[in-house]
Amino acid sequence: MTEGKWDEKFVVFLKKYYWDSVLDLANNYPDQRSLEVEFPDLEIFDRELASELLINPDEVMPSANNALRQIDLPVEKTLDDTRVRFVRIPNKIPNRDLRSKHLLQFVAIDGMIRKATEVRPKVLEAAFQCMRCEHVTMIPQTEVKFVEPVGCENESCGRNGPFKIVINQSVFIDAQKLQIQESPENLKGGSQPQSLDVDIEDDLAGIVKPGDRVIINGVLRSHQRTTREGKSPFYDLVLHANSIEYMDLEFDELEISPEEEEEILAMSRDPEIYNKVIGSIAPSIYGYEDVKEALSLQLFSGVAKHLPDGSRVRGDIHMLFVGDPGVAKSQMLRYMVKLSPRGVFASGKSASSSGLTAAAVKDDLGDGRWTLEAGALVMADMGIAAVDEMDKMSTEDKSALHEAMEQQTISVAKAGILATLKSRCALLGAANPKYGRFDRYEGIAQQINMPPALISRFDMIFVMLDTPNEDMDSRIAKHILKSHYAGELSEQRKNMPSSIITQEQVDEHMEVIKPVIDADMLRKYVAYSRRNIFPVMEQEAREHLVKFYMDLRKMGDGKDAPVPVTARQLEALVRLAEASARLRLSNVATMDDAKRTTKIVYSCLRQVGVDPDTGAFDVDIIASGTSKSQRDKIKIIKEIIKMVGEKHPGGKAPLEEVYAEAQNQQIDHQHAEELISKMRRSGDLIKPDKEHVKVV
Known part of the structure; x- marks a missing residue:
């Protein structure tokens, strides 16, 4: 098939499927210079052409661009500098699976932008002027190295130099280099994320920033490595981008089929839905219903509000577990990270402030400039960031969390970079008391090794005490042994061919630790809710929350109150009530939601603020540490x-x-x-x- 024939095919294709888009492009040219074409449309139009595009993009793409420039427009304009950009490419290959057979093919790579250099002009055709006869020679620059003319083209001169470059007659294009890294959630344990260099040009340059999750479609090329000894037989891969698609994954990327949607709506009508969701969170841990209820509300999160004055009120619910060793805090954190589509787990001692927020690193892409690398809180944007062992973090690292928790942005001022990154994540922290275990006669404020400014940013603080109690202990022990027994059965059946254990036995014993709602389904349920449900609070629910808050304030009247009840706690109540309405897919937050919220917060405060001797609710404990x-x-x-x-x-x-x-x-x-x-x-x-x- 000749190239001309492809040109005609593309003209027919564009006129048939994309005529309106072409007219839009003509109106906005030269501000807009590219036309997005969806690959499935091309496949419907001509199967052969579509598969040819994937295998020989270097031959097919110029045809597409020529076709776009050849189309007769009803307006007096020529689309000289336009390009066709193909999106929704089926040929999606994970970074680590790129092989030599993919060279020069059209591939889609998804991942997270790790680094991006500045946008700089790159010369496409250099104009050289002969210093003797002033004849101008145009040399196209397609190689990696800059090419200069060998001799003057003017026959009457014919000398070989000297030449000078004429900038205003040369052709330049904007160019930028990116590094795209595999998304952290797709990694197998223990493997380092692999990255790939990407070259982007023209109107694609300068639109992505580090931390964005994107799919980059382009042609995979290779550059030969050069070493001191000369050229090396090894080649480096570079992706020449043709188009960039944003994956604003968050909870929204989960594909929900119509059947699943019906199932979700049916689930939401179940009066037992709260208990079912609670039963699906970390089922291998016995008890802690109130903690699990709070975790389920954290998954659904309140509504983030953008106010007319330009400020933003966060909707994410932050929680802190403080507890004796061995009460399964980390276990719950790990489970929540697994449930959330963008969960990131960090442990306090090993996380530095730049690892949590953003690090300024020397750039290895081009010229050793400083660039930003996104940290854990930025990676968890729109998901959950779990930070274990928060008490072991150094003070500077804790201070990095302040802004991330309340404003949900991370401002960086390092190495001459001033930037603000988004970190719209819910923070779930776990910490041990100062002396390893709680002292029942000491105030809790004194035992949490964290600054009050940070503590007050948590919507809920759960104190998990490990108090011996015969009845409860026996139940927990039985539950633990049951789950171990179920695990033993399943492992033996899996790994010993001679085992006499049947699948039925395994299933029967696994029943104890099986989540009520399957994790994938729960994730879709949460995604559906966060996408479609925006509850509004009823009048009486609002009044209930205000009254509860006022009562709390009265209790904390003392002049020396280190963990006071601040206005943030009222916002926390609102967020929890919204999340509670979202949990049952309701667009109205009712009195029930408000009551459920106050119940959780009360149980939370009761653990913190109850006098161990009298059992009376006493805010003085939180306030002054002495009841x-x-x-x-x-x-x-x-x-x-x-x-x-x-x-x-x-x-x-x-x-x-x-x-x-x-x-x-x-x-x-x-x-x-x-x-x-x-x-x-x-x-x-x-x-x-x-x-x-x-x-x-």
Whole structure:
């Protein structure tokens, strides 16, 4: 088939399928210089031509461009500098599967932009002027190296130089280099993400930035490596881009078929939907219904609002787990990262602030300029970022989280780069108390090794205590052993050909730890909800939240309150109520949602702010770290020590007598000991020797 014939075919194709687009292009030319053609349309039009495009793009693409320039337009304009850009290419190849057979084929590579250089002009045809006879020679620049003329073309001159380049007669084009890396979620464990260099030109240059997820369609070419010894037999791959498609993946990229949509809507009408979603989150962990409920709301997230003054209110719900070791905090974090389509997991000790936000690195693409590399919070844009061991992070690294959590952007000012990256992710943190385990008689504020400014940015803080309780412990133990037993059965059946275990047995025992809703289905359910549901809160629900908030504020009235209830908590209530409505696919947030929200927040606060002795709700604990009853007990002990001390010389009270007297006043030995050591730390008592104490 000759090239001319292809030109005609393309003319027919463009007129038939893309006439309106061509007219639009003509109107906007030269501001718009490219016409997007969907590959499936070309395939419907001519199968042979479409497959030829994939195998020999270097022959077919010029035809497409010629055809676009040849079309007779009703307006007086020529489309000289236009190009056809093909999108939705079926030939999608993962970065790590590129082989020599793909060279010079038309391929689609998807991934994340890791680096992008600045847009710079590149010469296509250089005009050289002979310095002797002033004749101008045009030399096309197609090679990697710059080509200069060998001799003057003017016959009467014929000398070989010298030449100077005439800039205003040369032809330039905008060019940029990118590096595209495999998306982190598609990686197999332990493999490093591979990257590929991309050359983009003309009107594609300068439209993508690091951190974007895109599909780049183009022709795979190779450049020979040069070493000091000369040319190497190894070639480097470069993708010459023809078009770029944005994959704003987030929760939105999940394809939902009409059948699945019906199933989703049917699920949402089930009155038990809350329990089902809760039962689908980390089913191998027993109990923690309230924590799982909060996690399910985090998946659905509130509605992000753009206000008329240009500000944005976040919709993502941030949560922090603080708890004793061994209460399955990390397990839940890992599960949530698996559920979220763009989940990123980082661990506090190993994550630096630049690893979480963005790092400025020396560019290895071109000329060693500084470029930005996106960090974990940017990668998790529109997903969930889980940060484990938050208490082990250094202070500078924690400060990197402030802006990311509230404004959901990351501003970088490093190495002469000033940039703002988006990080619209929900943060899920886990931390251990300061001394490894909770001290029941200490305020929680003192035991979380995090600055109050950061703590107040979390919508919910869950305190997960590991308190022995016979009934609960036996249930947890049975659950753990059941899940281990199910795992043992399944592994033995899988790996031992001689095993007598049947699939039915395995399924029967697996029932315990099977999520109620399959993870893929749940993901689609969440995606559907986040895409289509934007709840509005009813009047009475709003009033309920305001009343709850006002009550909380009243409790935290004290003048020395380190973890106060701030206006952020009210915003948190709103977000949770919206997420609760989204969970059942309702566009109205009702009183039920408001009540469910206040219940979760209350249970959350109750863990943080309950006096361990009286069981009464006492915001003073959160506020000042010492509850009312504890303050009273300290007074009593002080009185006892004074009283006992008066009987002895020098006011030294023997400890034995103090403990005995405390026993009479309903303070047991161990508690009295704790209180005395606490008073010594605060400098109210001194201990002249081992057996005596004395009030200062």
